[in-house]
Amino acid sequence: MKITFLGTGSPEGIPVMLCGCKLCASSKERLRPGLMIQQDEQNIILDAGPDIRKQIIQSGINKISAIFLTHYHFDHFWGVAEFEQLNWVGLGNFTTYLNNNTYEHLKSIPWIKLKCETLDFNNHINLKGLKIEAIKIEHADYLEKSGYIIRDECRKVVYIPDIKAISDLNLKKCENADILVIDGQYILGKYIDDEDHLGGKELIKKIQEFNAKKIYLIGFSEHWYKKSAKDAEKQLPDNFNIPDDKTVLVLK
């Protein structure tokens, strides 16, 4: 199983548009969140933010096997507009899996018509030996958000960008993953008033409860924290990593 970080940035990405600060100028680019999982010639994409076109082109793939959306916030969702353009050139023939609430939101945009299947919480689908289960994650009160557990016979990957809370039952399901990819937007503390995410010590404590072998934080912003990811990592527990875009993990 091969995992590629298509994007690791905060909602603004790095560099922040119109910002000339030192950190925006000196940091590597961070696109909006997205993960690709490749196994048995399948290319499975988790999240589709506004940078999806660039992310797919950079990844070099020539086929998408399936898309899994987590929720309809801009930075995880607006790639759907790019997929609509693919329909016009006959290359949009893949299924987008999403929860009911995200589907209702998508349906309200009359010019986007994607091939969709709803995947309700605690349901899963099998794609050639990969089991992908949707679980409910608390995030913003006005929307429903999915996290995903991706398993084969011996490996387990959990993907939870953006989290305010998780039930004990769902936490139990996510425990002991080989790889946990999780919301790290406010990992060093909240820099703005945002009730939709955990942050700081509270977030670190919650992440540790997942008991994952390796932890990868996405949503980090050099612009907001005025420090590099390397310097931020030094303030975090040992198995917490802040990956760059295009980081590849191979699970044997």
Ligand SMILES: [Zn+2]
């Ligand atoms: Zn900046």
Ligand SMILES: [Zn+2]
């Ligand atoms: Zn969100």
